[in-house]
Amino acid sequence: MNCIVIDDEETARVIISQLCHHVDEIDILEEFPNAIQAIKFLNQNEVDLIFLDIHMPDFTGFDFIETIKNPPKIILTTSDSNFAIQAFEYDCIVDYLVKPITQERFEKAIKKAKSNTSNVKKGEDKVETASGNDLYVNIDRRLIKIDIPSIYLIEAKGDYINIKTEDKNYTVHSTLKKIEDKLPESIFLKVHRSFIINFNKIIDIEDNSVLIKKDVIPVSRSKRPELMKRLNLL
């Protein structure tokens, strides 16, 4: 695996290089004292894994993840265990190492990164059959399980999304795009920039809106053809 290390502390970078030294199939391509330099490198080089410090001045590790398109696998390295929950929100993060990092814990993280590669590939094959799966959301530092088919509507509200299910509503710090990627396309459709609906829960459709439960949801002009195409019209 080709790796890079991003950490503003030289001590930390040297330690990670040393830890990698004892692991087969890990090559450190470059080390960076800040994320900006790393972004330039990523624009021109292919990387499998990034060791990323969260706490860096000006541009944090999370800023970095939000900035790069299609991030590779990332192992977070930090002196603060309080970010662990936030780390769950990013699919690209495969592990979270609290400094000082031991060789044993480091190798465990590498194993996760390697096995995660095969999981991703399997997951891509299972997108259409994922409808029976559960979705975990982070609310007040708790991971709460939601039964995906019970979701009937998701609404974007600023930095949050409101997930409405048969039993309960959940407000989660996330984006519509992130949750859209987790949902089976066969059931869910984004009908508007602020709304994703569950097809199975539609009551009726009228002009440019759909009625789901008691919610009337607008349908964008650009999304209407896709919506009509997927309906089982008589």
Add this chain to the structure above:
Amino acid sequence: MKESPNLDYIEELSGGDKAFKDKLISIIKKEFPQEEAIYKTNLAAKNYSEVASNVHKIKHKISILGLLNSYELAEKYEHELLENNAGLQEEFEAILAKIKLFLEQL
């Protein structure tokens, strides 16, 4: 808080590789005074969010040198600084002094 800095972690990490051990110690000896100086400048300016960030950075070296209790104090100090409370300054700086002395003797 009777504990002394030690090289246990560095020894374990180096696995007998003296060149690596010397390199790491040399980097710590170079970085620590720089981090301490930035910490003191920000503290003098009462820029507490920056001071918290500096303490966060120094925490790693505290843990590398095996100062577990000191690490906990540093963590508490870091969080209190974010609430503009520098009450643990004296205790934290005693840790810095201990590390400084230890590094000078290496």
